[in-house]
Amino acid sequence: MPVEQRVVSRQKIGGGGGGSAPAPAPAAEPVAEKKSRRGLLVVVAVVVVLLIGGAAAYFLLLKGDGAAAEPAPEPxxxxxxxxxxEPISINLADGRYLRLGLGLQLTADAGEEIDASRALDLAIALYSGRPIAEVSDPATRDQLKAQLAEQLSEAYEGEVVDVYLTNYVTQ
Structure with a gap:
């Protein structure tokens, strides 16, 4: 706990009449010092905020030296x-099988009907004979789905843009 010091002046009490002005109050000096510190803190805070904002704008808006802009994504x-x-059963390795159902996402230009026999043929060729551990692994399943979607896009000449696995059961 801070110790408070008090200064007591030795001024004559009474009518000395020396005409001297009373001494200024000692409390006025700390108030002025507090105001100047507060003002200094505000100025420092404003400068820091401006520096941070300028740095953020530089990194976010200017992003390097402007060499090569990113190409626009294809529409x-x-x-x-x-x-x-309809789901089909595909033979896997070791006498196991995969029950696979598909949903083919078409483009608006493709119409509403297509012959799904090519899609089934590609799915059978991609999945058959694989070990059950491979087709059960989520990462491998996503890779196989991406390969199937690419093959379907080529086989249907861009009319199929994605494939959804609507049924995926291993046994």
């Missing part, structure tokens, strides 16, 4: 109907 085709393909 995605407008989506059309989703054609459901």
């Amino acid at each position: 995605t085709p407008e989506l059309g109907a989703v054609v459901k393909v």
Whole structure:
């Protein structure tokens, strides 16, 4: 706990009449010092905020030296109907099988119906003979789905833009 010091002046009490002015109050000096510190803190805070804002604007807006701008993404085709393909059983390794159902996302230009036999043929070729551990792994399943979507896009000449796994059961 801070110790408070008090100064007592030795001034004559009474009518000395020396004409001297009373001494200024000692409390006025700390108040002025507090105000100047507060003002200094406000100025420092404003400078820091401006520096941080300037740095953020530089890194976010200017992003390097402006060498090569990112290419614009290709426009995605407008989506059309989703054609459901009935689930089929695909033979896996070791006498196991995979029950696989598909949904084919078509473009708006493709219409509403397509022959799903090519999609089934590609799915059978991609999945058959694989070990059950491979098709059960979520990361591998996503890779196989991406491969199937790419193959379907090529086989249907861009009319199929995505594939959905509507049934995926291993046994």
